[in-house]
Amino acid sequence: MFKKVGLITTSSVEAIKTTLIEVVSYLRSYDQEIILNKSCAESIKIDNCKIYDTNELGNHCDLVIAIGGDGTMLKAWRSLCDFNVPLLGINLGHVGFLADIPADNISKNLDEIMNGNYVEDIRFLLNGQVFRKNKCIYEDYALNDIVIQKWNIAHLLELETYINGAFVHIHRSDGMIVASPTGSTAYALAGGGPIVQPSLDALLLVPICPHSLTNRPIVIDGESSIEIVVTTREADNARLAIDGEVKLELVSHDRIRVEKKDRSIKLIHPPEHNQFHILREKLNWST
Numbered sequence: 561m562f563k564k565v566g567l568i569t570t571s572s573v574e575a576i577k578t579t580l581i582e583v584v585s586y587l588r589s590y591d592q593e594i595i596l597n598k599s600c601a602e603s604i605k606i607d608n609c610k611i612y613d614t615n616e617l618g619n620h621c622d623l624v625i626a627i628g629g630d631g632t633m634l635k636a637w638r639s640l641c642d643f644n645v646p647l648l649g650i651n652l653g654h655v656g657f658l659a660d661i662p663a664d665n666i667s668k669n670l671d672e673i674m675n676g677n678y679v680e681d682i683r684f685l686l687n688g689q690v691f692r693k694n695k696c697i698y699e700d701y702a703l704n705d706i707v708i709q710k711w712n713i714a715h716l717l718e719l720e721t722y723i724n725g726a727f728v729h730i731h732r733s734d735g736m737i738v739a740s741p742t743g744s745t746a747y748a749l750a751g752g753g754p755i756v757q758p759s760l761d762a763l764l765l766v767p768i769c770p771h772s773l774t775n776r777p778i779v780i781d782g783e784s785s786i787e788i789v790v791t792t793r794e795a796d797n798a799r800l801a802i803d804g805e806v807k808l809e810l811v812s813h814d815r816i817r818v819e820k821k822d823r824s825i826k827l828i829h830p831p832e833h834n835q836f837h838i839l840r841e842k843l844n845w846s847t
Contacts, residue, residue, distance in 0.1 A: 561676060566595040566621035566645075568614060568636045569603060569628050575652050577603050579627050579663055583650070584609075586667055590674050595620050600627075618643030623828070629653015630746075634803050637703055637825045641685065648673065648828040655842050657745045660829060669830045679829040683742045683758060684782070687821035690800060692814050700802050701821045704743030707801040708788055708816060709735035709768060716771055718792035723784050730791070733770040735798075738763065738786055738818040745839075747804070753777040757835060763818070786818045 565587055569576050584606055587594050596606070597614040610620065617624055618640045626636040627650045640647055649659025650666060661669045672678065688706040690698040710717050719736055721728040739748035744756040744764055753766035754777060761782035767775045780786075790798055790810050798810040810816075840846055 561674060562592070562623040564593045564595060564621045564623070566597070566612075566617040566624040567600045568597045568617065568624055568626045568632065568639075569599050570632050570635055571599070571603075571628060575663070576627055579650060579652060579666070580604050582666055583625065583627065583670075586670055592674075614639045618645045621645055623648065625650060626659060627652065628659065629656055630658045631804075633658040634703060641701075641823050641825050644826065646680070646826040646828045657838060657842060658742075658827065660833065660838060672831055673828060677831045679831060679833045681758065681827040681829055681833075682824050683827060684740060684761075684824045685821040686738065686740050686743075686763075687819050688738075688800070688802065689817045690808060690810070690814055691817065692811065698800070698808050700807060701823075702743075702803045703740065703825065704746045704803050705737050705739040705748060705801075706816070706818050707735060707737050707747065707768075708790065708810065709799055709801060711797045711799050713797040715797075716792070717790065717798055720789040720791055721765065722787040722789075723780055725785075725787075728778075729775070731767060731770055731772065731775045732792075733775065734768040736788055737766040737768060738788075739766060740764075745842075748777075751777075754779060755839065763820075782820055784819075788816045788818075790814045790816075 595610045601611045623646055625648045626632045629651055633649045650661045651659040652663055686702045686706055688700055689696050716732040718732050720730050737748045737751055741756040741758045741760050748764055748766045751766040751768050753764050756762055763780050763782055766777040799806045800808040800810055
């Protein structure tokens with residue numbers, strides 16, 4: 561049973577404040593030690609709670625609950641992946657593929673989870689490196705996707721793609737999404753990519769608005785190494801984005817390498833968690 565529970569949020573809107581108060585009240589009924597990140601502490605004033613920076617929570621908790629939406633989950637997991645602390649999401653956002661506990665069903669789901677009745681869900685991470693003149697100039701990791709995208713031009717980017725050193729193609733498009741199975745329901749889905757079961761050991765390559773209709777999404781083995789070379793002359797208008805956040809300006813001949821990272825995160829779900837039920841509900845299938 562979890563004894564030390566951390567709470568994370570990234571906003572102070574009224575709905576989050578209300579949910580925070582409900583969750584804190586519930587956890588105290590279980591005599592849990594409650595630890596807040598600074599955003600939570602700024603949202604509500606609660607006595608007898610320890611307060612830490614988000615990056616420090618993993619040292620002090622054996623469960624972290626993120627209150628918000630998938631965006632909050634994406635921020636929360638970065639602070640936890642080095643500590644193997646499980647992450648649970650309460651969804652106050654829009655879709656909620658990662659944060660799957662609805663705000664109107666908190667007590668029932670937390671009852672089950674605090675009594676040890678839950679589903680563990682291990683998600684692997686992506687590792688991205690940018691090489692310039694054979695030197696690694698940038699490295700970061702992602703849960704959903706690593707994206708090469710055009711920025712402020714009307715022209716297409718030209719990209720060369722290699723898988724395990726084998727040349728795949730040169731294509732012209734608005735960019736390329738390299739996604740994990742977790743990310744297959746994020747930007748990659750909007751780009752026309754397939755939905756992949758989260759437990760599958762696979763990587764996705766999804767071109768963004770390719771000029772040729774024959775440039776289709778590709779699903780490959782999860783142990784593969786992907787390299788994408790920016791060859792367009794307008795490469796100074798290309799960017800690298802990690803989980804939706806722009807991180808780096810790219811130049812011509814930059815080589816972006818994406819592989820599985822040797823770390824993962826552990827998500828916690830209610831016992832009735834079912835991926836296909838979530839897809840039906842979130843994507844309005846069978847309606």
